[in-house]
Amino acid sequence: MSGHDGKQFLTSPIQLGDRGTKPGEGMKAWTLWLTAIIKFGGSDLIVKSDLKPRIRHRGILKDIETEVVTQDLMFQVAKDVLDEGQQDVFCKKGSMDFAYDFDDKNRFRVNLFMARGKPAVAARLITSNIKRFEDLYLPPILGEVAMSAQGLVLFSGVTGSGKSTSIASMLQYVNERKKVHIVTIEDPIEYIFKDDKATINQREVGIDCVNFNDALRALVRENPDIALVGEMRDYETFEAAVRAAETGHMVFGTIHASSAWQTFGRIYDLFPVNEREQIRKLLAYNLRAIIYQKLLPTLHQNIARIPALEILINTPAVQKYILEGREGELLDVIKTRDAGMIDYTSSLVDLVEKEYIHQSIALQSTPKPEELRMRLKGISQGASMVGR
Numbered sequence: 001m002s003g004h005d006g007k008q009f010l011t012s013p014i015q016l017g018d019r020g021t022k023p024g025e026g027m028k029a030w031t032l033w034l035t036a037i038i039k040f041g042g043s044d045l046i047v048k049s050d051l052k053p054r055i056r057h058r059g060i061l062k063d064i065e066t067e068v069v070t071q072d073l074m075f076q077v078a079k080d081v082l083d084e085g086q087q088d089v090f091c092k093k094g095s096m097d098f099a100y101d102f103d104d105k106n107r108f109r110v111n112l113f114m115a116r117g118k119p120a121v122a123a124r125l126i127t128s129n130i131k132r133f134e135d136l137y138l139p140p141i142l143g144e145v146a147m148s149a150q151g152l153v154l155f156s157g158v159t160g161s162g163k164s165t166s167i168a169s170m171l172q173y174v175n176e177r178k179k180v181h182i183v184t185i186e187d188p189i190e191y192i193f194k195d196d197k198a199t200i201n202q203r204e205v206g207i208d209c210v211n212f213n214d215a216l217r218a219l220v221r222e223n224p225d226i227a228l229v230g231e232m233r234d235y236e237t238f239e240a241a242v243r244a245a246e247t248g249h250m251v252f253g254t255i256h257a258s259s260a261w262q263t264f265g266r267i268y269d270l271f272p273v274n275e276r277e278q279i280r281k282l283l284a285y286n287l288r289a290i291i292y293q294k295l296l297p298t299l300h301q302n303i304a305r306i307p308a309l310e311i312l313i314n315t316p317a318v319q320k321y322i323l324e325g326r327e328g329e330l331l332d333v334i335k336t337r338d339a340g341m342i343d344y345t346s347s348l349v350d351l352v353e354k355e356y357i358h359q360s361i362a363l364q365s366t367p368k369p370e371e372l373r374m375r376l377k378g379i380s381q382g383a384s385m386v387g388r
Contacts, residue, residue, distance in 0.1 A: 026076030141340030151288030180225035
């Protein structure tokens, strides 16, 4: 299978056809499922043929109390929800990414896909309200980063870690303060921006442009001050992004990595060995920040999840380490907390200390449990001394 380039298809295209369900039954079920997410404060929907649909609430999957979803009903959902063009893509490629406007307040990012010959769906709720940093429990340093004149800003973390939400908050921060031109390339568009001080053009792959690489090649000609280029999955995307930053643009993107400082290894792996030194230099001079985040369940009923962060800012010290090929030592620089930086362990300690998360959650989420345990022990001892 492939993306939107249309060059690779399934050897046997999917046949939606007539499967014994009535037109409209799929839409009825679809509406019921999405309503359940909103009603119960969920974040995601997971539906698999032959099981009950599930919603993710505070990070945990729970069944929707309704009938088991049949394979025929799932095919009818595809027929009722997708337009003809989307149906064609789904049938030929076995998956379809799209955004679905449920009402004027709620929008969903949806992936309809085939799994072992049966359709399944994953949908994430995206509220129309783009939240401010304080509402997302993000630090003010992100505002300073967002207002930079040029540079590359990378958000790293796994799928579902809130990267898109944080970037949207940063772009909205600029939108409210600066007369600039912002261009986004998204697959699909998630948050809908309304022009404030900024002029914002949002391009959706498959609707506004043929594919991601075509949109990237056209980006500089569209005269943006700020660009969002989405997920950096390959050599071409990352090279285009860093070159745009080099020529004076502010560029935002996402990448899958398990920490801020380990993001460098993930980037270098995208490039042939003989090109990595050049990319290292481009990063040293054009990187603005790397923000790693992971969403954790909280102790508060009215706060479902909160981000634990690792933030690397490209200070002179960081730049020196990158140029010298000492990226593996950058964690030591991050731990100084200079210029708003914070390491992941310290972020967890802060969240426990402020009673946002339980110690057990912090320990489960860290790759360095012993280091964290020692830090948390200090908090417990300090609290017991105060109580005497």
